[in-house]
Amino acid sequence: MPEVTASACPIDMESLVSLCKRRGFIFPSSEIYGGLNGFFDYGPLGVELKNNIKNAWWRDMVHRRDDIVGLDASVIMHPKVWEASGHLEGFSDPMVDCRESKMRYRADQLFFAPVIVAGETIGYVSVLEDGGMEERAAERAHDLKRKLGKQGEMEPLHLREYTEARPEEYALIPSPATGNPGSLTPPRDFNLMFQTYVGAVREEEAVAYLRPETAQGIFVDFKSVMDTSRVKLPFGIAQIGKAFRNEITPRNFIFRSREFEQMEMEYFIPPEEDWQVRHREWIDWCRNWLVGIGIRPELLSEYNHPTEKLAFYSRGTTDIMFAYPFGVQELWGIAARGDYDLRQHQEHAGKSMEYFDESRKSRYLPHVIEPALGVERTLLAVICSAYMQDEVDGESRNLLRFHPRVAPYKVAVFPLVKNKPALMERADAIQERLRRRWHVFFDVSGAIGRRYRRQDEIGTPFGVTVDFDTVEKDGCVTVRDRDTTRQERVSEDKLEGYLAERIGD
RNA sequence: GCGGGUAUAGUUCAGUGGUAGAACACCAGCCUUCCAAGCUGGCUACGUGAGUUCGAUUCUCACUACCCGCACCA
The missing domain is CATH 3.30.930.10 (Bira Bifunctional Protein; Domain 2)
Structure with missing residues (x-):
């Protein structure tokens, strides 16, 4: 895959x-x-x-x-x-910032240990939590010992979480970013729960x-x-x-x-x-x-x-x-x-x-x-899943191909033109009826193509257009499909069933 | 929380130390017989607060928000 x-x-x-x-x-x-x-x-x-x-x-x-x-x-x-x-307790993460490098760490993932040579604490080492942190801490401890020219036997390192450091130790623990002590803040609590x-x-x-x-x-x-x-x-x-x-x-x-x-x-x-x-x-x-x-x-x-x-x-x-x-x-x-x-x-x-x-x-x-x-x-x-751009008759088109189950509007109803009362009345009656069952958008303004495109962009799966034939001849309306832009004539009394079949629920 | 960038109309962008313009979108009217047509008209913006200045959208500072990277995300 x-x-x-x-x-x-x-x-x-x-x-x-x-x-x-x-x-x-x-x-x-x-x-x-x-x-x-x-x-x-x-x-x-x-x-x-x-x-x-x-x-x-x-x-x-x-x-x-x-x-x-x-x-x-x-x-x-x-x-x-x-x-x-x-x-x-647990919904807060103690955090620690390095003031010098501006790095931030989770305090429970930052470990430190004092380096003790011949009974004397010569400094501290720090490491970030992972599989090899013990070895790295030991290496750093030996580097530190060599750098300071100390002689004698080193005690085994005892790594502890930064959250367990004593206040006087904060300034002594080196930042994992710079290796220098003095730049780490004390662990600070971030509780993610809102209080009231x-x-x-x-x-x-x-x-x-x-x-x-x-x-x-x-x-x-x-x-x-x-x-x-x-x-x-x-x-x-x-x-x-x-x-x-x-x-x-x-x-x-x-x-x-x-x-x-x-x-x-x-x-x-x-x-x-x-x-x-x-x-x-x-x-x-x-x-x-x-x-x-x-x-x-x-x-x-x-x-x-x-x-x-x-x-x-x-x-x-x-x-x-x-x-x-x-x-x-x-x-x-x-x-x-x-x-x-x-x-x-x-x-x-x-x-x-x-x-x-x-x-x-x-x-x-x-x-x-x-x-x-x-x-x-x-x-x-x-x-994100629904968004796409395609081309219709050479014009680019933005559309949201929402599944009908989630689409904000299920169907849009249009009179083909708005200056003919017969078309307006018929379209209005249709939207009233469909509205009892679905969320319907009714749009009368602008060219019909523009109205289709507007619905494409908000993901309405179907457009229903009332034209002169609807009123004068066959009683059928045009149902236009968002994804294919194909149109189908459907008889007005079958419209609700036609849509129900495709919208579901 | 750190660093960098951005902030002008609904959107995408111009522009100026002397009251801001376009395109698209939107609204209204006319027209319009199925895929963002046309014509006419219209609405709408300098993120917030200080400072400098006669005057700040423009310069300065702070704040807020957004974007990118880092960090973080029981």
């Missing part, structure tokens, strides 16, 4: 951002006040596209399966949820957090759902909702923003079931779903997290990647999380999270497979 690269993406970043703004898909947040880094607004077309993506996911994930139920938990939850989940206060009084006890992921709502409500929904293992709980992360550097348009929306599902399975089989099933399901809403399969790839780099609670994670204009990046993460989350909440809350298995007459904590997908990342992938 050929490697998927960003250059495969049919649109560059600048054109993409410009198109989104120009056509009313996405605006910078609070633009009249200068904008706000990491936040975005969705315009008339953007909100339709976004809702269509969410609805498609919900229908396929919840309505069209008998083993998954839905949930909508609150954004702000008890602060202890985030203690139990590990986000309060519950109630009008701003005091410590009132501190709460905006959720950084929707998944914890599912784990916390696991028992309630189980007790009320007559679900039996294996089963899943799905949720769509906003999440917030105070990212250090939001980048790449809506790809990494501070306020975003997740579509997450936790699929609970018996602990002894072969999780790898389930995991694979879900990866395939997710990939098929993406292709089904119009994402181009040749822009998708998979990335398996190497076992040694997995988060401690994860047994295996596969990302479905997409070739965005700015690189091949994670779109959908499918993680096997074991029973970590339920176990944590069981311990912290002191409430049993166990499932009683009727068939085995035993109690246990289920394990979980978690497919987690960002709505905005999906939306971006949908636009």
Whole structure:
């Protein structure tokens, strides 16, 4: 299989951002006040596209399966949820900057050790974490000893994380970039959770957090759902909702923003079931779903997290990647999380999270497979997949070939000309009727060709034109196809059925 | 967070120390019998805040946002 690269993406970043703004898909947040880094607004077309993506996911994930139920938990939850989940502790990365070289490192990936020769500390060495760091640290220690002309036996190096350095040691540890001590800052915490206060009084006890992921709502409500929904293992709980992360550097348009929306599902399975089989099933399901809403399969790839780099609670994670204009990046993460989350909440809350298995007459904590997908990342992938330029009769044409399921407008209705009342009335009656079922765009101004092109650019799959024959002769309208520009005469009473067949849902 | 670049109309771009122009787009009217036609008219901009100056969109500084690279992304 050929490697998927960003250059495969049919649109560059600048054109993409410009198109989104120009056509009313996405605006910078609070633009009249200068904008706000990491936040975005969705315009008339953007909100339709976004809702269509969410609805498609919900229908396929919840309505069209008998083993998954839905949930909508609150954004702000008890602060202890985030203690139990590990986000309060682990969602922050201590960072260290080198003031001289302007390099930045994660403090837990920077290791240091004092060099002790003949009982005297002659200096420090530092290395970045990797397989050969022990050897490199030893080399540097010997270099240091030689440089200072010290004699005597060197004690074995004891490497420690920079996070464990004592304050008086910060100035003594050399920067890995320059080799000189004195330029490293103390480790600084970046907590990615937004803080707020519950109630009008701003005091410590009132501190709460905006959720950084929707998944914890599912784990916390696991028992309630189980007790009320007559679900039996294996089963899943799905949720769509906003999440917030105070990212250090939001980048790449809506790809990494501070306020975003997740579509997450936790699929609970018996602990002894072969999780790898389930995991694979879900990866395939997710990939098929993406292709089904119009994402181009040749822009998708998979990335398996190497076992040694997995988060401690994860047994295996596969990302479905997409070739965005700015690189091949994670779109959908499918993680096997074991029973970590339920176990944590069981311990912290002191409430049993166990499932009683009727068939085995035993109690246990289920394990979980978690497919987690960002709505905005999906939306971006949908636009990138749909974008194309082609040529019609020598004229270049921009179009978005949205799958009808996600297209903001499903059909546009036009009177061929607007200065003939008979055509106007008939077209108006048709749009009224179609509007009961679909989102319809009604456009009377300009030449008919221009109106077709306008719809091409916003991805409306079908155009319906009322002409003189419609009114005077055969009662048929012209249905024009966005992708092929081909036209077909369809009798007015068959129109709705004709469109329904092609739009689906 | 660091370095570099950018900021003028909805978009893409001109331009000036003395109140800004084009193209396309958009709106209205006329015309128009199926792929961005034509004519007429119209709307809309110097990112924000200071400073220098008689006067700043233009020069200076700060801020904000965006783009590229680095770093980061439990």
